[in-house]
Amino acid sequence: MLLRDAHNRIIRDLRVSLTDRCNFRCFYCLPNGEPPLTRKDTILTFEEIEYVCEIFVSLGIEKIRLTGGEPLLRRDIEVLIGKLARLKVQSPMFNVQCHSETSNSKFQNEKPNPKLKDLALTTNGHTFPRRAENLKRAGLDRVTISLDSLQRERFKEITGVDALENVLQSIEAAKRFDLTPVKINCVLVRGRNEDEIVDFARFARETDVKMRFIEFMPLDSGHDWTRESIVSAREIRETINEVYPLRLKEKSRGAETAWRYEFADGAAGEIGIVAPVTEMFCGACSRIRLTADGQIRTCLFSTVEHNLRDVVRGGASRAETVEFIESVVLKKEARHSINDAEFSPASRSMSFIGG
Numbered sequence: 001m002l003l004r005d006a007h008n009r010i011i012r013d014l015r016v017s018l019t020d021r022c023n024f025r026c027f028y029c030l031p032n033g034e035p036p037l038t039r040k041d042t043i044l045t046f047e048e049i050e051y052v053c054e055i056f057v058s059l060g061i062e063k064i065r066l067t068g069g070e071p072l073l074r075r076d077i078e079v080l081i082g083k084l085a086r087l088k089v090q091s092p093m094f095n096v097q098c099h100s101e102t103s104n105s106k107f108q109n110e111k112p113n114p115k116l117k118d119l120a121l122t123t124n125g126h127t128f129p130r131r132a133e134n135l136k137r138a139g140l141d142r143v144t145i146s147l148d149s150l151q152r153e154r155f156k157e158i159t160g161v162d163a164l165e166n167v168l169q170s171i172e173a174a175k176r177f178d179l180t181p182v183k184i185n186c187v188l189v190r191g192r193n194e195d196e197i198v199d200f201a202r203f204a205r206e207t208d209v210k211m212r213f214i215e216f217m218p219l220d221s222g223h224d225w226t227r228e229s230i231v232s233a234r235e236i237r238e239t240i241n242e243v244y245p246l247r248l249k250e251k252s253r254g255a256e257t258a259w260r261y262e263f264a265d266g267a268a269g270e271i272g273i274v275a276p277v278t279e280m281f282c283g284a285c286s287r288i289r290l291t292a293d294g295q296i297r298t299c300l301f302s303t304v305e306h307n308l309r310d311v312v313r314g315g316a317s318r319a320e321t322v323e324f325i326e327s328v329v330l331k332k333e334a335r336h337s338i339n340d341a342e343f344s345p346a347s348r349s350m351s352f353i354g355g
């Protein structure tokens, strides 16, 4: 019943990209002008996304994160969120499966009840303040907002858009409409923003958010990534510790991507460090991704994709679709190969894959 890969990892976390379009041009993601966009007819419809997400949930997926590109550019995203939020009650196919398998009601009660537990969104925050209330009303649980600089000019240099104020308002809106805990993603790149590490830590304390510092990964469409441009987890930890001593929250990361720290002096906020390059966490990976055009990716760095869209559009039955998904999960890579001499970057950048 659960999705388990060939390395005995259970897959619980699905990231769904809703569009490859983005209104920011972050230099570490989509630096070069207008990229070729995926043809509209290849993008999964809301009905298709709902259908496959329901199947994923029936197979044990507990968390769905909507991402992109910029997911808020997908028109009527609130409608999709409303559809997916229904999966938090119960997988609609659950009763059908139970009744067809046995009429013994005691046995039915003992079966696991597959439900979505967490519906989240990652956004650049540009239009979020005016959308937050409707997103919450539609059934969104929480939000992660990207923010790579607290300085207006630098923010503009990094993203190509003068929108720091909108993003700060997004954080307030997320709190106001209880889309919490609010997480902030900050990609650190040497020479660009590592001098703001302590400022961000202070920001986390003052605004009571969960800061997530993320190591720069070779997923930029400009292929400018170099090992020297990474600001390592160790450096991030040490820099914050000198000013605001940190205490590890839990000894194990579990399936989380981040090591999580609290402030030793009891201040509000949390620091998370996501270090896919220098402290690889593939052994505990529970994630799988679905691109906007319906390709399953078993790893951010996969060089192959698996065409779920054609399976669904080709008229496969539900059982055949389940079989396809299970067979793809079995192909999930044991680990990424960023640190291997023969590493070759994924065919698509983060904005296409869905971060």
Ligand code: SAM
Pocket: 022, 028, 029, 067, 068, 069, 070, 071, 122, 123, 124, 144, 145, 146, 185, 186, 187, 214, 215, 216, 217, 218, 219, 220, 350, 351, 354, 355
């Ligand atoms: N548009 C949304 C946003 O800005 O959050 C969602 C998509 S974005 C691709 C998701 C996350 O991926 C962002 O937090 C972004 O900073 C991160 N990201 C993009 N390119 C990256 C890279 N090369 N290395 C590390 N993180 C990256």
